[in-house]
Amino acid sequence: TPSNSSAASDVYKRQKIYSPFFKFKTKIKEDTLKPFWVKRPKCVNKTHNTATIEWETNELSDSFVEYGADSTNLNLTIENEEKVIEHSILISNLSSSTVYYYRVNSTDFNGNTKTSKIMRFITRAVPDTIPPVILKGPIAINITSTSATIVWLTDEQSSSFVLFDTDSTRLEEKTGSADLVKFHQVSLTNLEPNKLYYIAVISEDINTNEVNTK
Numbered sequence: 357t358p359s360n361s362s363a364a365s366d367v368y369k370r371q372k373i374y375s376p377f378f379k380f381k382t383k384i385k386e387d388t389l390k391p392f393w394v395k396r397p398k399c400v401n402k403t404h405n406t407a408t409i410e411w412e413t414n415e416l417s418d419s420f421v422e423y424g425a426d427s428t429n430l431n432l433t434i435e436n437e438e439k440v441i442e443h444s445i446l447i448s449n450l451s452s453s454t455v456y457y458y459r460v461n462s463t464d465f466n467g468n469t470k471t472s473k474i475m476r477f478i479t480r481a482v483p484d485t486i487p488p489v490i491l492k493g494p495i496a497i498n499i500t501s502t503s504a505t506i507v508w509l510t511d512e513q514s515s516s517f518v519l520f521d522t523d524s525t526r527l528e529e530k531t532g533s534a535d536l537v538k539f540h541q542v543s544l545t546n547l548e549p550n551k552l553y554y555i556a557v558i559s560e561d562i563n564t565n566e567v568n569t570k
Contacts, residue, residue, distance in 0.1 A: 386466075387464070387465075387466040387468065388466075388468060389468060390464075390468045390469060390470040391413040391414055391415050391417045391462050391463075391464050391468065391470045392413065392414050392470060393411060393412070393413065393414075393470070393472075394412040394413060394414050394441075395410075395411055395412035396411060396472070397409055397410070397411035397443075397460040397472050397475065398410065398411070398475070399458075399475075399477040402477060402478075402479055402480055403479070403480055404450075404452035404453070404479055404480045404481060404482045404483060405448065405449065405450045405451070405452060405479065406446060406447060406448045406450060406479075407446075407447045407450060407456065407477055407479065408444060408445070408446050408447070409421055409443075409444070409445045409447065409458060409460065410442075410443060410444045410445075411443050411460055411462075411472075412441060412442050412443065413441055413443065413462050413470065414441075415441070415464055416439035416440060416441060416464065416465065417439055417440070417441075417443075417462035417463055417464045417470070418435065418436060418437050418438065418439055418440075418462060418463050419435065419436040419438075419440065419443040419444075419445055419460075419462060420433065420434075420435045420436075420460070420461040420462070420463070421433065421434050421435075421445045421447065421458055421459070421460055421461075422458065422459045422461070423447060423456055423457065423458035423459075424456065424457060425451075425454060425455065425456055425457070426457070427457040427474055427476070430457060430458065430459055430474070434446075434447060439464070439465065443460075443462065450479050451479065452479050452480065452481055452482045453478070453479060453480070453481045453482075454478065454479050455476055455477075455478050456476060456477055456478070456479065457474050457475070457476045458474070458475055458476070458477070459471065459472055459473070459474050459475070460472040483563065484561065484562075484563040484565060485563070485565060486565060487559075487560075487561065487565040487566055487567045488510040488511060488512050488514040488559045488560075488561050488565065488566075488567045489510060489511040489512075489567065490508055490509070490510055490557070490559070490567060490569070491509045491510060491511055492508060492509040493506075493507055493508030493509060493540075493557075494506050494507065494508035494518075494540075494555065494557045494569065495507060495508070496555070501547075501549040501550070502545065502546060502547045502548075502549060503543065503544060503545045503546075503547055504543075504544045504547065504553070505541060505542070505543050505544070506518045506520075506540075506541075506542045506543075506544065506555055506557065507539070507540060507541050507542075508540045508557055508559075509538060509539055509540070510538055510540065510559050510567070511538070512538065512561055513536035513537055513538055513561065513562070514536055514537070514538075514540075514559035514560055514561045514562075514567075515532065515533065515534045515535065515536060515558070515559055515560045516532045516533050516535070516537060516540035516541070516542050516557075516559060517530060517531070517532030517533075517542070517557065517558040517559070518530070518531055518532055518542045518544065518555055518556070518557055518558075519555065519556040519557075519558065519570060520544055520553050520554065520555045520556075521553070521554060522548070522551050522552060522553055522554070523554070524554040527554060527555075527556055527570060531543075531544065532558070536561070536562060540557070540559065542557075556568065556569045556570035557569050558570075
């Protein structure tokens with residue numbers, strides 16, 4: 357008669373043993389690639405005290421600009437932490453007619469940073485908003501019964517126009533030249549004999565600043 361242990365062993369051998377399923381998931385492949393430039397950084401707009409730096413990356417990343425007047429010491433920074441593809445940074449409070457150096461950085465969500473080379477831009481000069489100054493004149497010379505010449509002198513090159521009429525409240529007639537000069541000379545012709553004429557002069561410089569004696 358077989359023993360109890362021998363019988364149990366036979367039953368075990370005849371039965372199939374099923375183990376539960378175990379599972380695992382591999383990690384996402386680590387992103388170690390830096391953003392790259394779709395459009396390289398450049399200064400797209402300048403005034404006498406501002407500059408705008410723009411660039412475009414292939415993936416969402418932040419916007420960081422280092423800048424300064426010394427290429428070896430970019431000690432000023434502007435940052436926009438928002439992750440974008442089209443980047444635009446406005447730099448303000450700059451000095452006029454000054455060379456500035458800058459470098460651009462963009463960092464993606466995984467900490468990969470793309471850094472540009474050091475580039476430069478020059479701010480514009482302070483815009484001229486001062487109109488010409490009349491130093492002498494205007495006066496009428498070479499007066500005849502039907503003509504006269506109006507002359508005047510300005511401190512900078514500017515156009516030469518004369519308004520004239522026999523009615524001081526209108527001054528509807530206008531003649532002159534857009535050529536930029538300092539000594540202005542405008543001839544008035546086809547005047548009426550023995551008439552009193554009123555005049556005003558206009559001079560406009562290259563920056564459209566105007567002096568008008570009317």
